[in-house]
Amino acid sequence: MAETGYAGQQRVTTTVTSSTTVQTNIRFDPSYLKTIPGILKIVQTVCSLLGFICIQFSRQNNAGKGSYFSWISMIAFWFTGILLGFYLFHMVEKFYRIPWLKIEFVFTALWTLLYLIAAILAVTVHDDPHSAAAFFGFTATLAYAVDAYLKWRAARAGGLAQGTRVVSQQTTSVAAPPRVAY
Numbered sequence: 001m002a003e004t005g006y007a008g009q010q011r012v013t014t015t016v017t018s019s020t021t022v023q024t025n026i027r028f029d030p031s032y033l034k035t036i037p038g039i040l041k042i043v044q045t046v047c048s049l050l051g052f053i054c055i056q057f058s059r060q061n062n063a064g065k066g067s068y069f070s071w072i073s074m075i076a077f078w079f080t081g082i083l084l085g086f087y088l089f090h091m092v093e094k095f096y097r098i099p100w101l102k103i104e105f106v107f108t109a110l111w112t113l114l115y116l117i118a119a120i121l122a123v124t125v126h127d128d129p130h131s132a133a134a135f136f137g138f139t140a141t142l143a144y145a146v147d148a149y150l151k152w153r154a155a156r157a158g159g160l161a162q163g164t165r166v167v168s169q170q171t172t173s174v175a176a177p178p179r180v181a182y
Helices: 030-034 036-056 063-088 100-123 128-156
Strands: 010-021 164-175
Touching: 030 036, 030 063, 036 063, 036 128, 063 100, 063 128, 100 128
Parallel strands: none
Antiparallel strands: 010 164
């Protein structure tokens, strides 16, 4: 029996290469503050500090709700403030092998939920300091939610937290030799 081939048949080869370009020297770069992640970190840090200060001025006897808000806001303040410093001095780029995007995604997603709970609890106390703290809590919740979404998208795309990764794709088509009938 004779086998016939397809004369126009092609073989496609795809080669994907990626290169990571980072500068491992520590340097101050204030341009990060003008980026969306930088602005979000500033909003998160400021809202955390102001919410904490507001709760401290409350005279209501709601130690549990106030303590929870204080705890959430101070951890957020220190963690986000330290990360902001790391980005400003390119420490994140220096240690680019650490999965910064995944770490930040987990933290921002968790703190979105915890801040939402803290802000709702602060609203239930009917005094001005708790109301102001709730405002800053809801604002921080929104900032952390947006940041979590951006980190999720970047981690899913295989991006770096700081530095550049260049991915190039090269596709070549080679025509297969025609098959001969036997």
